Amino acid sequence: MSKDSPHAVKQRRRSDQVTLSQVAQAAGVSPITASRALNHPDKVSNRARRSVLEAVERLGYVPNLVAGSLASSRSRLIAVIVPSLVNTVFVEVIKGLQETLEAEGYQILLGNTDYDLDREYQLVRTFLGWSCSALVIAGLRHNKACHTLLDNWDHPIMEVMELGQGMDLNVGLSHVAAGRCMATHLIDKGYRHIVYVGALLSQDYRAGMRYEGHRAVLEAHGLRAPIVELDTLGSLQAGAESLAQVLAQYPNTQAIHFANDDLAAGALLAAQRQGLSIPRDIAIAGFNGLPLGQHVTPQLTTILSPREEMGRLAATELIRRLGGKSVYRRQHDVGFTLQAGGST
Amino acid sequence: MSKDSPHAVKQRRRSDQVTLSQVAQAAGVSPITASRALNHPDKVSNRARRSVLEAVERLGYVPNLVAGSLASSRSRLIAVIVPSLVNTVFVEVIKGLQETLEAEGYQILLGNTDYDLDREYQLVRTFLGWSCSALVIAGLRHNKACHTLLDNWDHPIMEVMELGQGMDLNVGLSHVAAGRCMATHLIDKGYRHIVYVGALLSQDYRAGMRYEGHRAVLEAHGLRAPIVELDTLGSLQAGAESLAQVLAQYPNTQAIHFANDDLAAGALLAAQRQGLSIPRDIAIAGFNGLPLGQHVTPQLTTILSPREEMGRLAATELIRRLGGKSVYRRQHDVGFTLQAGGST
DNA sequence: CTGAAAGCGCTAACAG
DNA sequence: CTGTTAGCGCTTTCAG
Numbered sequence: 001m002s003k004d005s006p007h008a009v010k011q012r013r014r015s016d017q018v019t020l021s022q023v024a025q026a027a028g029v030s031p032i033t034a035s036r037a038l039n040h041p042d043k044v045s046n047r048a049r050r051s052v053l054e055a056v057e058r059l060g061y062v063p064n065l066v067a068g069s070l071a072s073s074r075s076r077l078i079a080v081i082v083p084s085l086v087n088t089v090f091v092e093v094i095k096g097l098q099e100t101l102e103a104e105g106y107q108i109l110l111g112n113t114d115y116d117l118d119r120e121y122q123l124v125r126t127f128l129g130w131s132c133s134a135l136v137i138a139g140l141r142h143n144k145a146c147h148t149l150l151d152n153w154d155h156p157i158m159e160v161m162e163l164g165q166g167m168d169l170n171v172g173l174s175h176v177a178a179g180r181c182m183a184t185h186l187i188d189k190g191y192r193h194i195v196y197v198g199a200l201l202s203q204d205y206r207a208g209m210r211y212e213g214h215r216a217v218l219e220a221h222g223l224r225a226p227i228v229e230l231d232t233l234g235s236l237q238a239g240a241e242s243l244a245q246v247l248a249q250y251p252n253t254q255a256i257h258f259a260n261d262d263l264a265a266g267a268l269l270a271a272q273r274q275g276l277s278i279p280r281d282i283a284i285a286g287f288n289g290l291p292l293g294q295h296v297t298p299q300l301t302t303i304l305s306p307r308e309e310m311g312r313l314a315a316t317e318l319i320r321r322l323g324g325k326s327v328y329r330r331q332h333d334v335g336f337t338l339q340a341g342g343s344t
Numbered sequence: 345m346s347k348d349s350p351h352a353v354k355q356r357r358r359s360d361q362v363t364l365s366q367v368a369q370a371a372g373v374s375p376i377t378a379s380r381a382l383n384h385p386d387k388v389s390n391r392a393r394r395s396v397l398e399a400v401e402r403l404g405y406v407p408n409l410v411a412g413s414l415a416s417s418r419s420r421l422i423a424v425i426v427p428s429l430v431n432t433v434f435v436e437v438i439k440g441l442q443e444t445l446e447a448e449g450y451q452i453l454l455g456n457t458d459y460d461l462d463r464e465y466q467l468v469r470t471f472l473g474w475s476c477s478a479l480v481i482a483g484l485r486h487n488k489a490c491h492t493l494l495d496n497w498d499h500p501i502m503e504v505m506e507l508g509q510g511m512d513l514n515v516g517l518s519h520v521a522a523g524r525c526m527a528t529h530l531i532d533k534g535y536r537h538i539v540y541v542g543a544l545l546s547q548d549y550r551a552g553m554r555y556e557g558h559r560a561v562l563e564a565h566g567l568r569a570p571i572v573e574l575d576t577l578g579s580l581q582a583g584a585e586s587l588a589q590v591l592a593q594y595p596n597t598q599a600i601h602f603a604n605d606d607l608a609a610g611a612l613l614a615a616q617r618q619g620l621s622i623p624r625d626i627a628i629a630g631f632n633g634l635p636l637g638q639h640v641t642p643q644l645t646t647i648l649s650p651r652e653e654m655g656r657l658a659a660t661e662l663i664r665r666l667g668g669k670s671v672y673r674r675q676h677d678v679g680f681t682l683q684a685g686g687s688t
Numbered sequence: 689c690t691g692a693a694a695g696c697g698c699t700a701a702c703a704g
Numbered sequence: 705c706t707g708t709t710a711g712c713g714c715t716t717t718c719a720g
Contacts, residue, residue: 017713039715048689060492063473065714066414066474067414068714070414085438095430102455102456107471108454109421109454110451110452110454111451112439130451131408236636363697364698383699392705411697415697415698
């Protein structure tokens with residue numbers, strides 16, 4: 001009260017944002033009661049709750065989530081790290097995650113590594129700094145620094161897209177098995193000269209795993225398993241261009257097993273433009289089960305992976321875990337389905 | 345020091361996370377110097393900076409961004425709100441945003457409204473609570489509550505996808521002009537009986553705006569402008585199915601102007617399966633310029649919109665603004681390109 | 689069911 | 705260039 005108070009008051013607030021204290025004051029309760037009225041409505045009397053909610057409405061209060069997170073060290077933020085947004089498969093997983101997580105009041109913090117593990121590490125670091133409630137990350141392969149960081153992190157980690165023993169939770173499918181499945185299908189159909197075509201396999205190593213499965217089956221049948229690796233991302237264009245390359249390199253090719261549907265559909269459409277008959281002149285198979293493959297003629301033989309479901313399942317498991325259920329180091333195989341079309 | 349200190353010390357820290365103070369102590373400097381060494385390296389002596397960085401490394405310090413944001417009320421978080429992730433056009437914009445924003449050290453907080461303006465409002469509210477540095481939102485139409493909230497918000501707002509006078513910054517294209525452009529093309533090609541086909545136009549109102557442009561042109565030529573509205577989202581499947589419906593309803597249709605390439609390509613492929621000749625029996629046009637359209641035969645006539653560039657440009661403008669440059673209420677027209685293919 | 693006090697971990701402000 | 709001090713706005717803890 002006296003003019004000569006010991007310290008000049010330092011003013012920092014410049015934002016005119018309404019605070020919880022102001023709401024509390026307007027409602028005639030203490031700040032903590034206002035907090036409870038909003039976050040644990042059942043722990044507060046009807047009267048208090050009502051007047052707080054009324055004050056919130058009247059003052060246009062927007063909770064400061066940053067302050068809340070700092071105080072509680074829980075953020076309701078879920079970090080999601082994927083290697084690419086161009087490849088629609090990751091987007092579909094994100095979609096499944098998002099619809100489930102948003103319904104539970106979680107927000108997604110999105111990171112894109114562009115298939116770079118160092119970038120991935122940086123993103124993980126940043127996201128840990130946001131006190132994320134959990135981390136969803138594509139793939140089981142990470143660099144050393146990333147592992148070190150995450151081993152000492154005590155929140156759920158969900159690795160998706162591929163199946164295997166990871167750091168914590170895992171939802172995915174076996175790409176080796178998928179590769180085996182398609183190779184078996186092609187052999188059953190009578191093809192013997194089969195080429196695998198992938199794009200940037202050092203980045204998209206899951207396509208490499210499918211090749212491993214493919215090769216194992218072919219070799220078990222005494223067949224060679226040639227592979228052509230393209231140096232651009234998988235796309236219709238790349239698929240179209242790859243066709244000539246494959247036929248030049250392996251003229252007696254009977255079937256091509258493409259690492260994904262974009263490549264396969266691109267090749268199929270290109271083959272038709274060139275007057276090739278599919279599958280008589282050349283059989284074509286893909287992976288992913290994109291809608292496009294079901295609309296070309298003949299329909300594309302492919303393997304359908306349940307990507308949105310993968311996202312939903314991952315989210316559901318995370319929510320269960322965040323709700324205190326003790327599920328650790330759990331693995332979920334979402335499987336895949338062979339869709340045999342006319343292209344083989 | 346005495347046992348009977350006035351208050352028992354309340355302990356709250358349970359996380360064993362390394363703090364900046366610990367780093368500072370290890371480095372033999374004050375916390376604020378450590379802070380500066382990390383955030384404003386040039387405002388600190390070489391010696392101090394080096395020893396802080398060394399301590400960070402040694403202790404495995406990960407900055408607590410939540411605390412930093414609260415203290416500084418700047419979060420380096422950018423809220424991005426889109427109506428859908430199924431529709432690839434939004435994903436492409438996000439991609440453009442992300443590659444530019446991440447390079448500048450911003451993170452994306454992603455929200456999906458599912459074309460619901462109330463949901464949009466809720467997301468905006470949540471995101472404001474995160475003290476986002478800026479907001480990127482698809483479209484110029486928002487509900488009243490959302491406008492009220494944003495009018496009192498003093499951070500940059502970037503509305504994308506369509507062109508017009510918005511709340512603050514805007515990067516997009518004129519959908520009315522795009523509709524006009526395609527209609528003009530079809531008329532120039534000699535078609536007179538032209539049907540517009542859209543899906544869920546109350547949600548995808550930008551497709552409705554394209555129809556308005558389309559209709560204006562047709563009516564100026566004394567032609568009728570019938571429209572068929574599908575009640576499912578645009579997809580290859582929906583496009584394929586719409587073909588029969590259009591031909592039943594308007595038997596003398598010469599050309600169909602589809603609201604997007606998914607619909608158009610679906611119809612084109614379906615027409616071919618049915619033995620129709622394109623464009624002789626029926627001409628088909630789309631919108632978006634998806635790669636798919638360039639790989640079907642005949643190539644799909646469409647309008648290409650520069651979506652990734654839209655994202656990059658939006659991000660660049662935001663960064664400029666966040667860097668203190670005074671650009672307000674600025675509009676950017678990214679334009680579009682007619683790609684005339686064999687389908688018309 | 690309600691409240692007082694004490695921080696969460698960091699940085700703005702102000703002085704040296 | 706460096707440090708002291710005082711918060712940012714909320715929630716935990718502990719006590720009624």
